[in-house]
Amino acid sequence: MDGRRWNELRRFQCRINTHPNSADGSSFVEQGNSKVVCIVEGPMEPPSRSQLSATEATLNISLNVTPFSSIDRKRRNKNERRIQEIITSLKRTFEQSIITDKYPRTTISITCHVLTLDGGLISAVTNSITLALIDAGIAMYDYISSVSAGFYDNTPLLDLNQLEENDLSYLTIGIVGKSEKLALLILENKIPLDKLEGVLAIAVAGGHRIRDMMDKEVRRHGELRLSKLANK
Amino acid sequence: MEDSDNADDEDGSMQNRAIVTPGELVTDDPVWMKGHGTYYLENRTYSSVAGTVSRVNRLLSVIPIRGRYQPETGDHIVGRITEVGQKRWKVDIGAKQDAVLMLGSVNLPGGVLRRKNEADELQMRNFLKEGDLLNAEVQSLFQDGSASLHTRSLKYGKLRDGVFLKVPSSLVVRSKYHSHELPGGVSVILGVNGYVWLRKTSDLQQQQSASHVGKDAAALSTRGNYSVGNASVTITRLEEESSWEIYSDVNDQISQSIRETITRYANCIKILAYCEIGITLERVTACYEASMAYDEAGKLIDREVMESIGDDVITAEKYRG
Numbered sequence: 177m178d179g180r181r182w183n184e185l186r187r188f189q190c191r192i193n194t195h196p197n198s199a200d201g202s203s204f205v206e207q208g209n210s211k212v213v214c215i216v217e218g219p220m221e222p223p224s225r226s227q228l229s230a231t232e233a234t235l236n237i238s239l240n241v242t243p244f245s246s247i248d249r250k251r252r253n254k255n256e257r258r259i260q261e262i263i264t265s266l267k268r269t270f271e272q273s274i275i276t277d278k279y280p281r282t283t284i285s286i287t288c289h290v291l292t293l294d295g296g297l298i299s300a301v302t303n304s305i306t307l308a309l310i311d312a313g314i315a316m317y318d319y320i321s322s323v324s325a326g327f328y329d330n331t332p333l334l335d336l337n338q339l340e341e342n343d344l345s346y347l348t349i350g351i352v353g354k355s356e357k358l359a360l361l362i363l364e365n366k367i368p369l370d371k372l373e374g375v376l377a378i379a380v381a382g383g384h385r386i387r388d389m390m391d392k393e394v395r396r397h398g399e400l401r402l403s404k405l406a407n408k
Numbered sequence: 409m410e411d412s413d414n415a416d417d418e419d420g421s422m423q424n425r426a427i428v429t430p431g432e433l434v435t436d437d438p439v440w441m442k443g444h445g446t447y448y449l450e451n452r453t454y455s456s457v458a459g460t461v462s463r464v465n466r467l468l469s470v471i472p473i474r475g476r477y478q479p480e481t482g483d484h485i486v487g488r489i490t491e492v493g494q495k496r497w498k499v500d501i502g503a504k505q506d507a508v509l510m511l512g513s514v515n516l517p518g519g520v521l522r523r524k525n526e527a528d529e530l531q532m533r534n535f536l537k538e539g540d541l542l543n544a545e546v547q548s549l550f551q552d553g554s555a556s557l558h559t560r561s562l563k564y565g566k567l568r569d570g571v572f573l574k575v576p577s578s579l580v581v582r583s584k585y586h587s588h589e590l591p592g593g594v595s596v597i598l599g600v601n602g603y604v605w606l607r608k609t610s611d612l613q614q615q616q617s618a619s620h621v622g623k624d625a626a627a628l629s630t631r632g633n634y635s636v637g638n639a640s641v642t643i644t645r646l647e648e649e650s651s652w653e654i655y656s657d658v659n660d661q662i663s664q665s666i667r668e669t670i671t672r673y674a675n676c677i678k679i680l681a682y683c684e685i686g687i688t689l690e691r692v693t694a695c696y697e698a699s700m701a702y703d704e705a706g707k708l709i710d711r712e713v714m715e716s717i718g719d720d721v722i723t724a725e726k727y728r729g
């Protein structure tokens with residue numbers, strides 16, 4: 177559609193520590209034309225007693241898809257079923273990957289704002305949450321990198337944009353680090369079972385590439401931070 | 409054996425500067441003990457945060473580049489009361505969890521040796537209520553990492569006559585003293601947790617500092633190790649001063665010029681935080697002097713001004729060595 181080859185990612189850019197004064201961890205992810213800002217607060221004292229768990233941290237995720245993010249302007253209800261479903265699956269994913277039992281009696285609150293949306297909503301949000309959590313210094317087992325992949329005319333396609341997403345069946349996966357373990361798999365429509373493996377394979381390869389790019393940004397930022405610490 | 413130890417150490421110092429990221433294999437040698445910021449699977453130690461590797465004897469830990477304040481015993485901190493409970497206050501100190509301040513670990517009006525009774529329990533809100541700021545010392549840590557505070561010294565207690573400021577806790581350089589008097593009639597408490605309190609220097613404090621000048625510097629040591637001669641002085645002073653006044657909510661008269669100086673200092677600390685320079689007394693003063701080039705304190709928080717002053721402070725420091 178936009179001149180990419182079937183196994184090419186869209187342009188991926190990320191920044192961490194974008195809001196150093198207002199949050200514990202923050203990140204900005206651009207995946208193609210999708211842009212997501214993520215803010216992490218915590219671990220901190222829970223706002224109410226009822227949310228307190230004596231053994232592990234509780235996770236609060238909120239996802240705000242701005243009304244101006246897509247081509248047609250429409251106000252999305254916060255309680256929209258699709259958004260709620262995404263939040264639930266993100267929560268499950270990150271409860272597994274954060275070492276939650278290191279932070280008993282605390283909450284970690286994650287807020288995502290989707291500024292522009294051009295496909296790959298879940299993957300961009302997942303990547304931004306991973307980066308913001310790392311920035312906040314929260315202990316995680318590994319990176320969760322996420323990418324979508326679709327299937328068209330016997331060829332698997334990587335990292336779809338909105339137009340492609342509308343017409344094709346696609347899945348979104350979240351990969352744990354450099355392994356082939358999946359922390360997240362969302363398939364909202366149908367893919368022939370015999371083609372699934374090929375689609376998954378390119379998605380995993382794409383996820384590893386995204387993980388490398390995120391890792392590079394984390395290291396770049398870390399070096400910068402260390403060099404500043406050096407003249408303390 | 410010694411050779412291998414040396415090799416290990418060299419290896420350690422070499423890798424000290426390197427950054428590890430979550431999920432990265434730190435070592436597969438089972439002799440290392442796993443510290444903070446790591447986890448292990450099948451005897452391999454992985455990093456769980458982005459940071460630098462630190463090795464102390466056989467303890468291997470990863471220190472995160474950024475993170476919330478982690479209290480340590482003896483830290484001088486500034487906090488805010490969030491809750492008044494049974495015989496205790498909850499204090500927000502910017503850590504993962506609120507700290508507790510027990511009724512037994514504060515000074516109450518009427519002298520040090522006074523026992524706390526039920527009446528005190530009932531009027532706890534008269535001493536400290538929600539939203540009050542105080543400075544305190546971390547007395548001990550609980551199993552889960554939360555802190556217990558105490559204010560059993562004249563240095564600690566409720567704060568007034570000033571402004572509150574928050575900076576990243578990693579920028580506050582730990583030192584022997586965290587409470588300083590600055591030129592211009594302003595005092596600062598640089599809490600280790602990144603909470604800063606700037607206030608007008610009280611008249612009492614000024615007298616004290618005048619009398620301190622004559623004394624031996626060693627006798628002034630903080631952290632509770634008073635020499636015998638000094639202790640007697642402290643106790644009498646404590647009795648004189650631990651009246652209701654230390655829990656008063658009423659601010660003193662603060663002149664316009666002092667208010668402006670406080671604002672200027674506040675913006676100076678913001679500059680240091682913005683430029684991510686470690687905050688020390690010397691740098692705050694240097695920054696204050698550099699800021700004199702701008703007549704209005706409000707101008708200091710322009711982005712370019714912040715950057716230029718930050719650069720000035722660093723370069724000036726390099727010249728001085």
